[in-house]
Amino acid sequence: MSVVEAESLGKAFGRTRVLRDVTLRVEAGETLVLFGPNGAGKSTLLRLCATIYAPTSGSLRLFGSLEREAGTRRRIGVVSHQSFLYPDLSARENLAFYARLYGLAGPERVAAEWLARVGLAGIGPRPVRAFSRGMEQRLALARALLHAPDLLLLDEPWSALDAAAADLLSDLLVALHAEGRTLVVATHDFERGLAIADRAVILHDGRVAWDATRGELGAVPGAYRRITGAVAA
């Protein structure tokens, strides 16, 4: 079953067309990695999948539905460069707040469990304002995963993380993939991205320039160079 089905999808902001005629499918349990230079439309595509943006043209089905109702949103988790966390609330208060928003039973217990899972159990009462970037990103992951989403959308998840934190994140993504979750990851990091990918797509000028199957993943950096004229990171 396709979790994401984009058909001739387009998105414009005023006169600026950010995505054009994107046709793409992501199957259940698949990890799709999106590559592309800045402005290629990766973040916009993720925000469309997250129901934050409405398409300007074409269609986007999520879990087989064109609707953007609460039931669809409940099945989606998002990790972005922004953490979506409140700096003046503690880590525990942030997670408990999101647990309540998602209608989870025992929000305080859920928050404590997730703090332990991302290695932040001892610092739950500390305000997020006092967190390092790596700690905040781990907390953002807990925030995105606490409602057990079927589809996880990640926008530059490894950016600004040190090597240890980035490895931890990669391990977590591999574990989520093994659990059968569907992942769509936008990144500039070829090494980490390709390591977890089942498929890779290169976006350029708002279009799908190349859709690589598992067997073609090794050729992605070269294709990226040819298509964008830039050197793969």
Next chain:
Amino acid sequence: MWSILRKDLLLELRTREALASLVMLVVLILLTFTFALDPDGARGAAPAVLWVTLIFAGLLGVQRTFLVERESGAWYGLLLAPVDRGAIFAAKLVANLVILAVADVVLTLLLGLVLGVPVPAAPIELLLVNGLGLVGFSALAMRLRARELLLPLLVLPLLVPVVICAVEASRIVLSGGPAASAGVWLRVLATFDVIVTVAGWMLFEQLVLE
């Protein structure tokens, strides 16, 4: 809705950012009027002073209500949640009203202390006028702050009925006139509140969806 409201009030209690800036603004505007008008003129202008101050404070308050989410990106966290997006509107509206109500109490007390406006004979009616005026104003302002484009220029004229009704009703109540004569203004204000609040609830999703 309660989770969002609780979180907004908790954040305000912890930081007191909105309340502090609103009270400072209220004091500043009130002092400006005090020095600009002679004592008799100031007392006569009390309803106008009250609403000019409340509108400026309200615009600032609504802006701050959204700012906390915009700065941290948590706005998207709210939009992603499986809650009716109208409930986000309602929670933000109530949180904003609570903060504005505190600023309103400070302002009303200062009107008496600084401008010498006598304690109104009908304080309940004054409370009602201020409450209804703030609901109508906030429900409209919430919608325009949700988009922050050119919409404010288009929506602000819609505030005119709120301002006229609120100033007229306040004038009657503050001058010690019969509370019943403010009734017609209050009914118009209440009708306006119902319309803009229901419309805000229903249209909020369209306004926030980019």
